[in-house]
Amino acid sequence: MPYAEALALQRTLVDERKADRVGDLLLLVEHPDVLTLGVRRDGGRAHILATAAALTARNIEIFETGRGGDITYHGPGQVVGYPILDLNPDRRDVHRYVRDLEEVLIRVAADYGVEAGRVEGLTGVWVGREKLAAIGVRIARWITSHGFALNVTTDLSGFDLIVPCGIADRSATSMERLLGRSVDRTEVEERVVARFCQVFDRVVNASTLARAASDH
Numbered sequence: 001m002p003y004a005e006a007l008a009l010q011r012t013l014v015d016e017r018k019a020d021r022v023g024d025l026l027l028l029v030e031h032p033d034v035l036t037l038g039v040r041r042d043g044g045r046a047h048i049l050a051t052a053a054a055l056t057a058r059n060i061e062i063f064e065t066g067r068g069g070d071i072t073y074h075g076p077g078q079v080v081g082y083p084i085l086d087l088n089p090d091r092r093d094v095h096r097y098v099r100d101l102e103e104v105l106i107r108v109a110a111d112y113g114v115e116a117g118r119v120e121g122l123t124g125v126w127v128g129r130e131k132l133a134a135i136g137v138r139i140a141r142w143i144t145s146h147g148f149a150l151n152v153t154t155d156l157s158g159f160d161l162i163v164p165c166g167i168a169d170r171s172a173t174s175m176e177r178l179l180g181r182s183v184d185r186t187e188v189e190e191r192v193v194a195r196f197c198q199v200f201d202r203v204v205n206a207s208t209l210a211r212a213a214s215d216h
Helices: 003-018 052-057 094-111 156-161 175-179 185-200 206-215
Strands: 025-029 034-037 061-064 072-074 078-084 125-127 130-140 143-151
Touching: 003 025, 003 061, 003 078, 003 143, 025 185, 072 156, 078 185, 094 125, 094 130, 094 143, 094 185
Parallel strands: 034 061
Antiparallel strands: 025 078, 034 072, 078 143, 125 130, 130 143
């Protein structure tokens, strides 16, 4: 899904969730190559290493997102998750929410035998000094949007276009690289859903899941 479409969809669904016309949602998408900016300072524009001409040649757009964090790269091979959740009344804690997203992805990595974890003072999921998953969220009236990007079979050269998340002395990695083998995206998505429900005390609406699979 092109990033602009995903951004518009999130905004619509956030309004729907605020009005209680939909329940809690987890959108899982894959984007074409794109750079996204956060709200911190200049959003991360100073951390773009590629020239405008180079980005144009690769048909890579840049988007201001309204989420927290710095600049990041999205591209094929990532599982990008956008939770649209109402954190009222008992999960109104931004720090806890981000830690819970990290926990989801740490457990997904563990399902594949990858020992991932946190780094003090930094956001995201790490394996040693390499980032496996980035997190950047927006919370308005305790309704969440944006979320996480898990590198599954991602071409990591995309991160060479930027200083990822503004951290110059660390690099990105992927499940494929860590495992030394191909990884099935659909299987990873299923693990993400299972672990998300586990961490956030949710259950999957089977009829909604069936319609989504049918539409896909």
